[in-house]
Each structure stands twice: as structure tokens, then as C-alpha cells.
Amino acid sequence: MKLLAIILSVVILSACSGTKVQRIDASETIDLSGAWNDSDSRMTAETMVSDVLNRPWINRHVSKHGKPPTVIVGSIKNLTHEHINTNTFVSDIERELINSGMVEFVASAKQRGDIRDERKDQDLNSTEATRNAAGQEIGADYMLTGQINTIIDANASTQLRYYQVDLTLISLADNRKVWVGQEKIKKLVENSKLRY
Amino acid sequence: MGNVAIVTTVKPSIFLLALFCFILSGCAANNRDVSEVANQLRHNLPIETALTKLEAIKVDKRSSAQHELNLGYLQLVSGDYQNAITNFEKAKQTMTSLQAISISENLASATVNETFRNYSGWPTDQVLVHGMMAMAYLLNNDLNGARVEVLQADVQMNKLAETDQTQGQLAFVRYLAGVIYELNDEYDSSLISYRMAFNILTTRKETIPAPLQQSLIDLTSRVGLADESKDYQKQFSRGLSKHYTNKQFVFAFDGVVTQMQQAKSTLWWDIDDVYLSVALPKFPRNNYVEYPFYIHSEEGEIVTQSIESIEKRAREDLQARMPAISAMALARAGAKFQTVKELNKKDNVLGAFANILTIMSEVADLRHWSLLPSSIQIAISYETTATLQLSSRYGQQFIDAANGQQIEQVQEIEIYPLESTLTNNTTTDNSTSDNQLSAEESLEEAISRNHITESMTAKSRALHENILKVSPTTMKKTRTNIAKINNSTNKNAVVLLSSLTNKIHIASF
Numbered sequence: 001m002k003l004l005a006i007i008l009s010v011v012i013l014s015a016c017s018g019t020k021v022q023r024i025d026a027s028e029t030i031d032l033s034g035a036w037n038d039s040d041s042r043m044t045a046e047t048m049v050s051d052v053l054n055r056p057w058i059n060r061h062v063s064k065h066g067k068p069p070t071v072i073v074g075s076i077k078n079l080t081h082e083h084i085n086t087n088t089f090v091s092d093i094e095r096e097l098i099n100s101g102m103v104e105f106v107a108s109a110k111q112r113g114d115i116r117d118e119r120k121d122q123d124l125n126s127t128e129a130t131r132n133a134a135g136q137e138i139g140a141d142y143m144l145t146g147q148i149n150t151i152i153d154a155n156a157s158t159q160l161r162y163y164q165v166d167l168t169l170i171s172l173a174d175n176r177k178v179w180v181g182q183e184k185i186k187k188l189v190e191n192s193k194l195r196y
Numbered sequence: 197m198g199n200v201a202i203v204t205t206v207k208p209s210i211f212l213l214a215l216f217c218f219i220l221s222g223c224a225a226n227n228r229d230v231s232e233v234a235n236q237l238r239h240n241l242p243i244e245t246a247l248t249k250l251e252a253i254k255v256d257k258r259s260s261a262q263h264e265l266n267l268g269y270l271q272l273v274s275g276d277y278q279n280a281i282t283n284f285e286k287a288k289q290t291m292t293s294l295q296a297i298s299i300s301e302n303l304a305s306a307t308v309n310e311t312f313r314n315y316s317g318w319p320t321d322q323v324l325v326h327g328m329m330a331m332a333y334l335l336n337n338d339l340n341g342a343r344v345e346v347l348q349a350d351v352q353m354n355k356l357a358e359t360d361q362t363q364g365q366l367a368f369v370r371y372l373a374g375v376i377y378e379l380n381d382e383y384d385s386s387l388i389s390y391r392m393a394f395n396i397l398t399t400r401k402e403t404i405p406a407p408l409q410q411s412l413i414d415l416t417s418r419v420g421l422a423d424e425s426k427d428y429q430k431q432f433s434r435g436l437s438k439h440y441t442n443k444q445f446v447f448a449f450d451g452v453v454t455q456m457q458q459a460k461s462t463l464w465w466d467i468d469d470v471y472l473s474v475a476l477p478k479f480p481r482n483n484y485v486e487y488p489f490y491i492h493s494e495e496g497e498i499v500t501q502s503i504e505s506i507e508k509r510a511r512e513d514l515q516a517r518m519p520a521i522s523a524m525a526l527a528r529a530g531a532k533f534q535t536v537k538e539l540n541k542k543d544n545v546l547g548a549f550a551n552i553l554t555i556m557s558e559v560a561d562l563r564h565w566s567l568l569p570s571s572i573q574i575a576i577s578y579e580t581t582a583t584l585q586l587s588s589r590y591g592q593q594f595i596d597a598a599n600g601q602q603i604e605q606v607q608e609i610e611i612y613p614l615e616s617t618l619t620n621n622t623t624t625d626n627s628t629s630d631n632q633l634s635a636e637e638s639l640e641e642a643i644s645r646n647h648i649t650e651s652m653t654a655k656s657r658a659l660h661e662n663i664l665k666v667s668p669t670t671m672k673k674t675r676t677n678i679a680k681i682n683n684s685t686n687k688n689a690v691v692l693l694s695s696l697t698n699k700i701h702i703a704s705f
Contacts, residue, residue, distance in 0.1 A: 077340070078344070080344065080347070081348050082344060083341060152347075152351050154354070156295070156355060156359070157295075157296070191295070192296050194296055194297050194298075194299060195294075195296040195297070195299070196299060196300055
């Protein structure tokens with residue numbers, strides 16, 4: 001009976017915890033489940049962009065064309081075991097590339113569609129002085145594409161999660177691969193064998 | 197004075213027992229409601245009503261995963277893919293978080309009953325949730341999402357295989373993975389998955405369904421393994437298929453899995469004047485009769501074939517758990533017996549009361565993924581631009597693959613009124629001529645009541661009047677020769693049929 005009393009007390013007490021919210025720095029790394037998270041996305045983007053900007057393809061382009069290269073980010077495929085929103089990763093890469101000031105950047109295919117619609121609308125509704133003409137777009141010189149892969153090795157309570165991000169920069173003029181970058185992340189996730 | 201002292205000492209314990217009984221009664225009631233919905237679904241309850249009933253059930257937190265699995269499955273077969281994904285995801289996360297051994301749940305199940313455990317899913321549930329999610333993603337035209345799910349299913353199956361080579365190993369999920377990789381042009385991975393499905397079925401000594409045979413032959417040939425392909429051709433007595441593309445991968449969910457029952461034994465132990473009670477879960481005899489779906493194509497009639505018997509898997513899961521469940525039940529009976537015996541020594545009346553409470557609290561845990569189909573069947577049709585007809589017992593429909601899930605009926609032209617009637621009158625697993633006749637009568641009534649109106653065009657009115665004139669036999673023929681899928685998009689497609697609804701779901705890739 002004492003045992004029953006203890007069990008019941010614990011059951012009732014366990015239901016008493018409330019919601020607690022704590023604001024934290026967006027750059028702080030917190031790992032909860034071991035899955036791909038914002039920190040992985042941000043850190044991978046920083047590392048890979050730093051690598052791509054320090055390779056000889058930029059200098060070659062500038063010396064040949066006399067202007068910084070124009071880049072567009074294409075699709076980054078999620079081939080992992082997780083439902084990763086690759087949009088945040090693409091945004092992180094775009095931000096790093098634009099802020100570097102070493103390359104020019106053009107809008108994605110979808111964004112271009114919206115902008116063209118807006119331009120058409122301006123043609124009809126804007127004043128001559130403020131109207132933006134069609135046919136003045138800058139074409140990209142290079143497209144950045146890639147994929148995120150995982151290998152998971154797991155037993156009942158431990159998981160080894162290996163992420164590999166591969167990015168390739170391809171010249172749109174002649175399909176040359178001018179840069180191939182790779183970033184690896186390895187995580188050992190140990191889950192408790194016991195719970196309350 | 198002595199008696200008063202005893203009552204004062206014993207009362208809190210009795211109160212606790214009574215409280216326990218009260219708490220656990222909620223869990224048992226939840227499960228009764230779900231089983232009732234399952235049984236009604238088997239007897240033609242419209243899926244929309246079943247969903248409403250299921251959503252109305254107040255679910256104990258301990259059974260939340262079971263509820264979400266059931267809800268997700270009904271949403272999947274009724275075409276609400278996004279909500280199905282949401283519910284499956286919640287269930288998956290709950291089940292994952294419950295994989296560790298719980299001290300409190302074990303204590304509670306050793307002293308009160310098994311329903312005090314959180315529902316963490318059976319091995320079949322833990323794998324099939326990924327399969328069902330993959331289906332939902334596929335039909336939602338999200339091939340990448342489906343791919344993620346089959347990868348997760350692979351990790352889960354490998355984990356389960358570490359402790360038992362057969363538990364949670366589902367040929368359906370392996371085959372589905374093969375289809376998803378094939379749709380994604382990953383032929384190596386696809387072949388590996390098809391081989392795994394083949395190995396599971398071979399280990400179980402079950403028949404290899406023709407679509408899997410054909411996929412093995414075609415894929416081995418496609419990746420350059422000519423000798424292996426020839427071996428398969430010889431083994432299955434069939435050749436290479438004409439096309440690699442423009443395939444319709446058909447999946448059919450038939451029936452509703454049998455509900456578990458409680459087997460409770462109570463015996464009088466006259467040495468100590470105590471009733472002993474043990475309640476265990478059991479499945480009744482498997483009376484499920486598989487009902488195939490028929491596909492009429494240019495190449496002839498194709499019949500769906502079973503790749504997974506959920507009836508068998510559920511029974512195997514229970515069988516594997518029975519030693520632990522039985523041991524716990526015996527330990528619990530011992531603990532309860534000892535408690536009552538101690539109380540009896542102090543006061544006979546209180547002892548008797550405690551004995552009643554221990555008997556009442558002895559309840560078997562009957563929770564499982566109770567709305568799953570009894571069997572999962574597959575077929576492949578190889579079409580180019582021709583029309584694919586699907587026949588089942590669920591109504592006549594026309595689907596244009598170019599429009600995704602656009603559904604309308606053919607044959608009697610304005611047949612969508614029949615569709616709504618047939619939803620309520622589809623035949624059951626054990627269909628009889630009586631309920632077929634009743635369905636036909638209802639059909640006629642529905643047409644006459646709802647669909648011959650003043651606003652109808654003369655042509656429509658004449659058509660409906662003609663339908664009303666046909667004999668029941670003709671009506672039956674009309675109903676049993678069913679759907680057409682016009683896959684004129686030159687694309688591969690995934691088709692889902694379910695005995696719970698007359699809708700046919702399709703996604704092109």
C-alpha cells in the first residue's frame with residue numbers, strides 16, 4: 001500500500017510542471033534531439049561560403065571579365081533521414097555570400113517571376129519617371145547547387161548521425177565546375193535507457 | 197477502539213485503490229470507443245462520420261500516440277494528407293520519446309494494471325507509421341518527404357532487427373521504399389529495397405506478389421545485373437516488362453484489423469478467502485477474408501495481391517509480448533493477493549472491499565493501432581497514354597491523372613450521386629446478397645429522392661429514370677465494374693485505394 005501511495009504521489013506531482021519560456025541568443029548552440037538544427041545550418045553555411053570565397057575561381061573571373069562574378073543559388077536537395085527545411089540553409093548561404101561583397105547576387109527563379117510581374121504592373125500603373133524597364137536584368141555567371149546526405153548508425157539507445165553537405169559551383173557559360181565544397185558533421189546521440 | 201484504529205490505518209490505502217480504479221476506467225473507456233468505431237467502420241460507417249466520432253473521443257494522455265495513429269490513418273484514406281502527416285508526426289515523436297524503460301510505468305503495471313503504461317506502439321506500429329507517412333507525402337506530391345520517411349523506416353527496422361530478426365520487418369514498407377527510390381530514379385537503392393521485401397516474404401514463407409517479382413526482374417536488368425534478372429525470370433516464370441516508365445503503382449488497403457479482446461479469469465482461493473484475478477489481451481480468431489481489387493488495362497486484367505497481412509503482424513506482435521505481459525500479470529496478481537490478505541487479517545469487511553477493487557482494477561491493455569487495414573495489397577499497371585480502369589466494390593470513378601486527385605464518375609455519366617450513396621453502402625468483408633440488395637435499394641431511393649429534380653435537364657432526367665428502371669442485377673453489375681484512371685500524362689503514378697472510402701487517390705511523378 002505504501003508503494004501504491006508513492007506511485008500515485010509521483011504521478012500527481014509529475015502533472016504539476018508549467019510552461020516556462022526563456023529568451024536566448026539566436027547564435028547560441030543548443031542540441032536537443034541531435035537532429036539537424038539552426039546551428040548546423042548557420043555554421044555549415046559560414047564555413048562553406050568562407051571556403052568558396054577564398055578559392056582561385058573568383059580572381060580568375062575578375063581578371064577575365066573585369067567585374068565580380070554574379071551567382072545564383074539553385075536547388076539544394078535534402079537526401080537526409082530528416083525533414084530538413086533547406087530554405088533556411090539556402091538563406092544562410094545567400095546572406096553570407098551577399099555580405100561578403102565579393103560576388104554579386106541575383107534573385108532566384110521564383111523571386112524573378114514575382115519581380116517580373118511587378119515590372120509588368122509598373123508598366124501599366126507607374127509614372128514614366130519611376131517605371132523600371134524590362135530587359136535590364138543581370139544574368140548569373142555561376143549557379144550554386146548541392147545536397148545534404150546522412151548516414152545513421154543506431155542501436156536501441158545510441159545513434160551516430162553523420163551529415164555531409166556537398167555544394168558545387170557551376171559556370172553557366174560552359175558547365176564547368178569551378179568549386180566543389182564539402183562539410184561534414186558527426187554527432188553521437190545517446191538516449192537514456194531509463195525514464196521516470 | 198482497536199477496530200477504529202485499524203479503519204483509520206486502512207482507509208487511505210482503500211482510498212488510493214479506489215482512486216486508481218477511477219483513473220484507469222478512463223483509459224479503458226477510450227479504447228472501447230475506438231474499438232466501436234473500428235467495428236462500425238467494418239460495417240460501412242462512412243469515414244467522415246468515423247473521423248468525427250474519433251475526434252470527439254476524449255483521449256487520455258497515455259493513449260495519445262494510439263489516437264494520433266488512428267486519426268492519421270483515417271485522414272490519409274479520406275484524402276486529408278496534410279493533417280494525416282501532422283498526426284503521424286506527433287505519434288512518431290511520442291513513440292520515440294517512450295522507448296526508454298519507465299520505472300513508474302513498470303511499478304504501476306506491476307501493482308495495478310498494464311493500462312498505466314504510455315502507449316509506445318508495437319513494432320509494427322513503429323515501422324508502419326513511417327510507411328503511412330510516406331504514402332501521405334507521396335499523395336501530397338512530396339517525393340522528397342516520402343523518401344525521408346522510408347529512410348527513417350529503414351533505421352527503425354534495423355534497430356528492431358537487433359533484438360529480433362522478424363519483429364517489425366514489413367515487406368510493404370520495403371516495397372514502398374523501392375517504389376519511392378524508383379520514382380526518384382535511384383535504381384540501385386530501389387533494387388536493394390525490393391530485395392529486402394523479397395527476403396522478408398521468403399523468410400515468412402509467404403507468396404511473392406507479382407508486382408514485386410516484376411520489379412526485381414526489371415530493376416536487376418536495368419542496373420546491369422543480367423544474370424540475376426534471368427534467375428528471377430526463371431524463378432518467377434515471367435519475362436521483362438515492356439516499359440520502365442508510365443507505371444501505375446497501386447496500393448490497396450482492405451478491411452479493418454480485428455480488435456483485441458480481454459480474457460479475464462477470476463478464481464476463488466479458499467485457503468485465504470481471496471479472489472484472484474488475471475486479465476490478459478488476446479486476438480479472436482482471424483476471420484478476415486481478403487478481398488482483392490481488379491484493374492482492367494490494355495494488357496488484360498490485373499488483380500491486387502497481398503504484400504502485408506496486418507492481421508498476422510498484429511498477432512505476432514502480441515505473441516512476442518505475451519511472455520512479458522503474462523509474467524507481469526502474475527506478479528501483479530501476487531501483489532494484489534498479498535495486499536488483500538494483509539487487509540483481511542486486520543478486518544474482513546475492508547479486506548473484501550479491497551478484494552473487489554483489485555478485481556475491478558485488473559484490466560487488460562487492449563490498445564493497438566486499431567484502425568489499420570487487415571491487409572495491404574499491391575499491383576502495377578504499365579500504361580502509356582491509354583486509360584486504366586480500376587475495379588473494386590466501391591463505386592465507379594474516373595480520375596484524370598493530369599488533374600491529380602480530381603475525381604468524377606463514369607459509366608452512367610452523371611454518376612456522382614451514386615458515389616455518395618455507395619459511400620454509405622459499400623459491402624463489408626463478409627458481404628452477403630442481402631446487404632447488396634439493401635445497398636441497391638438505398639441506391640435507387642437516393643437517386644429518386646435526391647437527384648430527379650425539376651431543375652434537371654431533360655437528358656439528365658431521362659438518364660436517371662433509366663437507372664431507376666434497371667433491375668437489381670444490372671445495378672450490381674454497374675457497381676462492381678468500377679473506375680477509370682486516365683493516365684495521359686506519360687508519367688509514373690501512385691494510386692491508393694481503400695475499402696473505407698470510394699475515393700481513389702492518385703499522384704503523378
